Amino acid sequence: MATLKLEMETLVDDMQDTAAHAFNAMPDRLFVIGADGRIAYRGERGPRGFDVKDLAAALARLLP
Amino acid sequence: MRPLAPLLLVLTLCVPPARAEDPPAPGPAPAPPGGGPAAPGAAAERLKAMDADGDGCVSRSEWRGPARLFERLDRNADGRLDAEELRAAGGGNRARPDRGAAMGARNPADGLRARLDANGDGNVTQAEWAAFFERADSNGDAVLDAEEWAAALAGRPVRDPAPQVGDAAPKVQVRALKDDRLVDLAAPRRLTVLIFGSHT
Numbered sequence: 001m002a003t004l005k006l007e008m009e010t011l012v013d014d015m016q017d018t019a020a021h022a023f024n025a026m027p028d029r030l031f032v033i034g035a036d037g038r039i040a041y042r043g044e045r046g047p048r049g050f051d052v053k054d055l056a057a058a059l060a061r062l063l064p
Numbered sequence: 065m066r067p068l069a070p071l072l073l074v075l076t077l078c079v080p081p082a083r084a085e086d087p088p089a090p091g092p093a094p095a096p097p098g099g100g101p102a103a104p105g106a107a108a109e110r111l112k113a114m115d116a117d118g119d120g121c122v123s124r125s126e127w128r129g130p131a132r133l134f135e136r137l138d139r140n141a142d143g144r145l146d147a148e149e150l151r152a153a154g155g156g157n158r159a160r161p162d163r164g165a166a167m168g169a170r171n172p173a174d175g176l177r178a179r180l181d182a183n184g185d186g187n188v189t190q191a192e193w194a195a196f197f198e199r200a201d202s203n204g205d206a207v208l209d210a211e212e213w214a215a216a217l218a219g220r221p222v223r224d225p226a227p228q229v230g231d232a233a234p235k236v237q238v239r240a241l242k243d244d245r246l247v248d249l250a251a252p253r254r255l256t257v258l259i260f261g262s263h264t
Contacts, residue, residue: 026204028261
């Protein structure tokens with residue numbers, strides 16, 4: 001993780017993929033959770049539905 | 065310009081269940097020789113006639129036919145019918161082409177082939193096979209259980225238990241890399257981007 005030089009706070013799922021299973025996100029998926037704890041964006045399941053451009057467009061709408 | 069609120073980034077470091085290497089996603093389906101189940105022009109005309117917002121797809125609200133037919137035609141269960149799905153459905157007079165192919169075929173293999181043959185050209189490519197598996201695998205565990213297999217063969221929409229937009233996020237805790245504290249994704253306090261997958 002140090003090599004990525006991420007400045008944003010970073011969280012990680014456990015080795016049992018608990019969060020990934022809770023979000024039905026296996027094997028790849030993108031979500032955005034709002035500050036209110038509600039789903040603000042839900043991508044389709046990857047790899048076919050893993051769409052970074054769609055996420056970027058959603059963030060452009062969600063961010064002030 | 066207001067500064068952006070900081071984002072929390074979640075990465076899964078775990079290797080997901082081994083999957084056979086997926087073939088590249090198929091490109092736009094070529095027009096099948098002889099027109100296939102429906103000439104591309106007919107499908108395009110049907111789509112254009114119903115596509116009120118001009119996004120290239122027919123949504124449930126734009127669909128003018130029976131709801132059950134929409135569900136059968138929506139092969140990838142994304143809530144929209146694209147030109148390929150309309151073309152694979154067949155000509156305008158065929159009300160239930162998938163049902164006839166999958167449920168009424170004397171040879172069960174023909175029914176399965178109908179489900180796999182996304183572009184309706186009579187052949188099943190490796191990419192179509194992989195796309196069928198991916199659509200049918202509703203929980204992404206790389207296994208088609210009896211329920212998923214039955215739903216896929218019957219052309220029923222694949223259930224996706226993931227939370228919808230507007231739903232409360234699942235109450236699940238993840239760890240912060242910096243200080244190892246637990247963070248409840250149902251109460252993040254900040255806009256949080258979740259990136260699931262083995263990307264590290």
